Amino acid sequence: MEEKSEQAKVRKPELVFYAGSTLLEGPHWDAENNLLYCVSIEDSMIYAINPETGEVQTYLTEGPVGCAVLDQEGMILEAERNGIFRINPRTKEKQLVAKAHDDERMRYNDGKLDPKGRLIVGTMGYDDTYEGEAALYAIEKGGTVRTVLDGLTLANGMGWSPDGKTLYFIDTPTKKVGRYAYDPKTGEATFEKYVVEITDGSNPDGMCVDRDGMIWVAQYGGGKVCRWDPETGKKLEEILMPVKNATSCCLGGNELEYLYITTAKDGETEEELAGGLFRFKLS
DSSP states (O other): OHHHHHHHHHSOOEEEEOOOOSBEEEEEEETTTTEEEEEEGGGTEEEEEOTTTOOEEEEEOSSOOOEEEEOTTSOEEEEETTEEEEEOTTTOOEEEEEOOOOOTTEEEEEEEEOTTSOEEEEEEESSSOOTTOEEEEEEOTTSOEEEEEEEESSEEEEEEOTTSOEEEEEEGGGOEEEEEEEETTTTEEEEEEEEEEOOSSOEEEEEEEOTTSOEEEEEETTTEEEEEOTTTOOEEEEEEOSSSEEEEEEEESTTSOEEEEEEEOOSSSOOTTTTOEEEEEOO
């Protein structure tokens, strides 16, 4: 594993897309159409990017957009200021699905489809951090909203084990990745233990799980994305980024041979490529 880690340091991520975003987030791979979806949260914009042709489709939202994924019918499910909406990617027709909360202090953040196709989406404060007041919600297909986890502070990255029975979830201020027993039938999650702790001063942000059941965690402020074994807690690989803030990641490509990585500006330094979308060829 050490040899693989050394190779990762030599190979560098390539820039795929750049539009000056301050906070690019939530990469989601559309395998059927070979498109990479991501959100520019503060620009209220959803991007659908063809990495091979460079063609880009845009979808404007009302207020900050926390996440955008494709549901099982190929519709865009996205979480913006006023709730969870469904967008037809071809016509851009938009319909309200649900509203998970009414707290004006909070906004939607990271979200993904669970193994049964529910949208699981978290919240965080707009301008401040409200300890214990964020939550993780499940949006059922009929629009019913259920709280999966509460008492959170900054609900962030999530992903499921290949068998769908384990949820990995990040409440960023803990600086840890938690493991939860997950019931795909009901969408209920029960905390088991923490499996990864970030100790270098950076913050765990978005994440994904690969086909081997290993977890990739983007480290905001750490300039890297790392692959971890959730069974042992050992770091297996480290991808060094050309910018300070890696925000999230997902697997993509015809053979899922790429790790796509979103990034953000830090508001302090002028990093030329910060806020861009990158990809890294996995060996």
